[in-house]
Amino acid sequence: MRKTIRSFLSSVIAMLLLVSCSLTGGAADAAVAQATPALPAVVTIELGMLADTSVPFNTVGQVIKYTFSVKNSGTASTPGPIIVTGATCPEIITVGNLDASLDPGETVVCTSSYTITQADLDRGSVTTTAMATVNNVNSNQATTTVATVPPVILKLTKTANPTTYDRAGQTITYTYVITNVGAATLGPAQFTVTDTGIPTPINCGEATATLASNATVTCSATYTTTQADMGVASLSTNATAAGGGAPTSPPVGATVTKSATTVTPSASSSSHTVIEGEWIWQIARCYGVDPNKLAADNKDKIPDPSKIKPGVVLTVNNPGGYSKFYGPPCITFVSHTLQAGDTWTILGQKYSADPTVLQLANATTSLTSTGSVIKLRIPNYSAGTVTTLPTQTKALTLTITANPLTYDQAAQVITFTYVIKNSGTGNLGPAQFTVSGGLLGAAPLNCGDAAASIAPGATITCTSAYVITQEDLTLNSISHQATASGGGAGPSQAASVTINKVTKLLTLTIAANPLTYTQAGQIITFTYAIKNSGSVNLGPSQFTITGGLHGATPINCGDAAATILPGATLTCSASYTITDADLAVPTLSHMVIASGGGAAPSQPASITIAKQ
Incomplete structure (x- = not known):
């Protein structure tokens, strides 16, 4: 008996050791794996917020537009609704796979707007905080701040004459025009200009000047080039205007470029890069070459000489061989304040240009608005040299x-x-x-x-x-x-x-619950599905159901500004209460039509309920 018990215990111990060895390998790992529960699927809502700051916000009444991206960054899908406080969000069925759930990775873009107030301008910014909620799941809180600036009331323009210099001691005259671009009259006051290139402020106009809305006051100052200026390629300074209790104007600049002093060609040919405003005849005059030969030598680059484009590099052969060589710049631009009686002849004399060529070079410019500032393209070296004019094309x-x-x-x-x-x-x-x-x-x-x-x-x-x-x-x-x-x-x-x-088409289907009635006062619920069976969006609009047991009053279906995409449906319901008169007939027929969204009314849809 003792031997039998000892043998049985040995067998049990051996079996336990075998099981232990088996679990040590893959089976043990599988058992552990089966014992570890899987992580639950969760809905995580992520909110991004962006403001459109493509324009400066400086006026009461301006509108800031916001977009909100609501993303399900979790692992489980969720139905709506999607709510962002103060924003309008599209239906979930319009994004992703177009089903009724916001699936992992899907994003819905919502929009809102905010109107700038005076307090926002005074504060200097608008801060907006938002949170999204999808089916009672809250997102992170998003915040964005949009800067505001005081409105521009004073506008300053600054021009230089001449726009080039070639020696020390040359005088540059800067002309400043201050404009009241606000609605209220400014002054009486002393308006001033502060220029980084002029050592002292410049008084502009009388000490008690008054500027009505859109009125201007003009002044000028001179600058004498120095030897140090000959060591740089150009002079550029900024100026601002102040006065009348208005904020300082935005800064404006004017650049004066150092020009070459040589008047003789340096080689038998040279290259010229066309700049904005140049034309073939003026370039030829500038280099002293035959314009027809210049066009022929570069016909591969300018097949039509009347349509020469900036950036084209021309080969100029034998500069100075046809007429006097001047060298670039071939044209300059100047800003001119129109005076009463200005003509192209007077402007030609003022800017040392042939009046006919000057007028042709500025064909779209009118000389009728006295006091306005115009930008003139000056054909250099043209005064007294014009013998023929380029052929004009009509197209x-x-x-x-x-x-x-x-x-x-x-x-x-x-x-x-x-x-x-x-x-x-x-x-x-x-x-x-x-x-x-x-x-x-x-x-x-x-x-x-x-x-x-x-x-x-x-x-x-x-x-x-x-x-x-x-x-x-x-x-x-x-x-x-x-x-x-x-x-x-x-x-x-x-x-x-x-x-x-395009096709605009509505179709309507009806369902009733229940389909039978037995007594007065019983409620029958009719459910309507309005479908966009056309090819374009319908709405935003109020869609309605009309006719049948509802009588003359239409039933509003959906929001007042609902939109139905092609193939999509809009569903709503209405109830009807059985009357004593209904008990006198074996059946009730309910026929209605759907309308809205710019489409013609649908074909009638009907359903019959029976008395039991």
Whole structure:
């Protein structure tokens, strides 16, 4: 007996050792793994906030626009609603996989706006704090601060004459124009200009000057170049204006460039990089070469000499071989305050330029607004040297736009806008400019006045209206192609625009609960599903259900500014109470239609409930 018990115990110990050895390997690890619970799936809401600061905020009434990105950065999906205090959020079904849940990784973008107050301007900033909530789960708190600045009341312009210098002791005259761009009158006061290049403040106007809204006061100061200035490429200083109790104006600058003093060519050929405002004849005059030869030598770079572009590097052969060599700069720009009686002849004398060339170089500039500041392009070295003028080209280009770009029903009006541009080098007109062809029919459209003039680069604009026909509804799109003519130019290259047909369609389905009735006072709940069966968004709008057992009063379905995407539905419900009269009939039929979003009313939908 004792031996049997000893044998049994030995067997048990051996089995336990075998199990222990087995669990030490993979099976033990598996057992441990099975014993470790998996982490639960959680919803984590992450909120990002951004303000649009693309413009300075300096006026009461300006609107700051905010966007909020609400992201599910967790591991579980959650239904809505999505709420960001003060913001408008789209439905969850419009993002991600378009289902009714905010899934992990999906983001919804909400928007809001805030109107600037005087207190915000006085404080110098607007701080906004927000938090998102999705199905009772709160996000982090996001904060953003937008800086505000006092409104600009004084505006300063500063110009230099001349805009180049080539020696010490040369006098530069700076002209300053202070403008009251505010609504209230400033003064009487002494307005002043402080310039970093002038040692003392400059009194501008009388000591008791008054500036009405948009009025100006002008003053000037002189600067004498020094030997030290010859060691730099340019002189640039900033100036500000003050006075009348207004904040100091934003700083403005004017640059005066050191020019080369040499007047003789240094080689048999040289390179010239075209700058903004230069043209082939002026460059030829500057280097003393034949303009036709200069154009021929560079025909691979400028196939059309009338359309020379900044940045092109020209090869100038034999500078000084045709006429006197001057060297760059070939043109300069000056700001000029128009005086009563200014003419191109007077300005030519003032700036040492041939009046005819000066006028051609500034073809889009008018001399009629006395007191205004104009920017003149000065053809250097042209005074007394003009014998022939460049040939002027006459050309028109046309662009067409349509509003709206889609149509969905007969009698809809499409407005076409035509922009005719003088793409040549000479003035066009006075003449009647026209647009012809396409949906305009046989009669051309008069564009602008009967004696309109268009300077090079300038445009004239007109519009026409087209009414959608029943035949247009059988097409998928309509194309409108036209050309422009007038002023001795044209017809232009054809321009076209296409408008596309879209479908606006509502369909309606009804369900009832319950489908039977037994007594007066019983409540029947009707559920309506309005579907956008068309190809474009419908709304924002108030969608309604009309007719049937509801009587004459429409049932509002959804928000007052609901939008239904193509293929999406909007659901709502309404109740009806069974009356004594209903018990006298075996069935009740309920037929209604849906309306809203700019679409025609839906086809009627109906449902019947039976008396038991």
